[in-house]
Amino acid sequence: MSTIGPAPTELGSDRQVRDVVLVGGGIMSATLGALLTKLQPEWSVVMLERLGELAGESSGPWSNAGTGHSGLCELNYMPDASDSTKAESIGRQFHLSRQFWASLVADGDLPAPASFINPTPHMDVVFGERDVAYLRERFATLQRSPLFSAMQYTEDPEMIRQWAPLMMDGRTDTSSMAATRYEAGTDIDFGALTRALARSMTDRGAGVHLRHEVMGLSRGPDGLWTVTGRDLNSGRRFRIQSRFVFVGAGGYALKLFQKAKIPEICGYTVFPIGAQFLRTDNPAVVAQHEAKVYSQASVGAPPMSVPHLDKRVVDGRSSVMFGPYATFSTNLLRHGKLIDFFTTIRFRNIAVLLAVGIQNLSLVRYLLAELLASRKRKFAQLQRFYPAADPSDWVLVEAGQRAQLIKPDRRRIGVLTFGTELVTAADGTIAGLLGASPGASIAPSVMVDLLATCFPDQCQQWEPTLYELMPGLAAPVDADEHTVDRNLDHTGRLLGVA
Template structure:
């Protein structure tokens, strides 16, 4: 079977690696627009690098009339622990030599002030009762919070009432470095082919039923044919879906959201002093990706502080692509959905436009509000992050991700952006199960799956504390994460 994957980011590379590990005879080619794997939204500074397992993100535990929902947090935490199993497998196999090249233990903290303290208390009560979050701690003591996250508290007035939670076993993940190393393994050890500098323009069915992929490679037109096509191209998945002529294409449109951060290089000593990702509470009307946070980042042996994100509204599908690409991806049937979103989510649209024009001074003011005195402590500069395209499904704006597979199981794609890279192995395993189910009928393939994922059943992790702890402690040891 011939499989073509569009996009060598974290999703496409993970899909290829999983498929080739389980079905070594499969012929797999990845087509990538850029000149290396993981150079798009997976690249280190195109995302916040948080290993999302719902430790600190308030938007994963919504509150409705003083009732807090933890179901989404439990699912994301379980998904991330499935992801860690796969990464631990790559370490054990020797495909990645050192976990420190892509993952670092980093405290995950949440901090709020009045009037959100009661919400954080409720969140802590509900979450710490579950075995996923049994090591979470809560405090309203100024000095204790300062010991957890000093840069956010050092120059804050002691009379300001604050509350915070902490989990010591959080992570910072360089998804670009992870993707690059996984791509090298896929090519050198598994026989996956990757063609860089290949911009796919159109996909369509041939009379024989195979997929024809038309692309531009450094000015030359090229074609590929595939029995099965998977599009993991981030925002670029939307225009290709529109050109596929699949019946469900008209149900989906894309709503692009960009972001910026303030970035500052710091020393090893300063990194050790802070070593945290600290999340606050999003402004009213802000999208989930705009929750303010102050992150320690470890990238290529150097350390940085990152603060943001500052959302922006840019009608482009991916960083480095222009307005024309987005406009040509829109079909007449998309226009009512886009107008509905503009009407129904007008506060969000207004917020994004205002954020787009936010200047350097306003960005520093927000940093000062989040961590008083910090803007003068380091050499900060604004940096452009990646571009996300949220799903508009049946006219409704959604913030998650969705796997789409054609009825004949020859075309699959992933739309959406959150929680994204953190759960990529679990999401790609589900995509593989839907798109290439024949793989799982073979004993050897399932044996390999069990080796990569000792426990991929989310319900088992959620409902069986002993099984979860067994898996957690095993993979954390492999990844260099000390379980408290």
């Protein structure tokens, strides 16, 4: 049996009732586990992961761009340049994430922060009069918020060259360009962070079981959940009872919720979208790019496909990656099966799925074009950002598989969403996450919402510890510019990104 931390009892013969079972070994489960073992160290907590490693799916460092999503550069969070509501909400949530991680570093629960977080400015660069006008208005809107008041804006090609020299190398047409820059952005290795959070769990007595695939969830008349599955090493079945279950299984979350038969997901379905990135480790290229640079998505492209040229730091080594290029598969996980998507189809979600397909024909056309695109065409997209790019420097890498959430809608029958949704049963005994970005970046605040919903009786006694871990829960992180700067300085010093 593969385990992390103290060797627990063989699950197949274990009759102990657990307080919490976490299904999936990604950033969400690890965040909740780290929180709960901090708040209630005497509780028995078990994490079950089907792969032989943690963060082997979407939380892995090369399965995502590592952007500390905080509303600084993600243009898809502000389709209306005059409305910063979503960008501000995500910005506040990310400040809570910084506070949580910084508190764990200060307490010795997380290792040297450079192992998972590094300072990386966040930028936008747009081309053409229409997008320049949009970015100019977006900047003016964000300047009114304390969260973004330190953002810079320019339409001067020479200033853009100083901010992102790689993007101007070999560029002959510099007309109609604009850029914004925020110095205090970050690059995050969510794989390393996941493993560090899991280690903090096991240090406080939790058990982490690798190669344990959960295949069933059922609730008995006594109110306990029975979690069943298979130990993939021995082939033996296991059965665990738990008072609470968290489904952090990524693309498999909907399948497990369906097995649990909770009415809250009636009519829900998913649309799987994968991604690829071009990546270079050439030191001469990497040395010229110290930012994450986002731009506008192509017409018909899903919001998750906004093109970006990113500095990455993984295992202490810097790289640059560009993408994403959308892919399609009926797998719901990168290490899943082609039949996965079809196993989620039910009578009550067929009409929802068909309605979304009809409403999103431009997305279908976009995916077909992406699937048929040659490497030469993909490289041409990179050259819009980096005109002097040499094809021999870049390799195409597979990223994570995302199961985008489709929900029933009274007016439109069904609607495709691109965010993250916390799903909880009415009695609060089971919860989980559906959807994708910006989930990993705002995991701590999502888990605080989960605690308030699922553990209302304990939340009052947990408040002092929660406020110590995340002071922004007690007082607004964006009350004014001084508050924002003070939080950035405090967390930045502890996280080594100041």
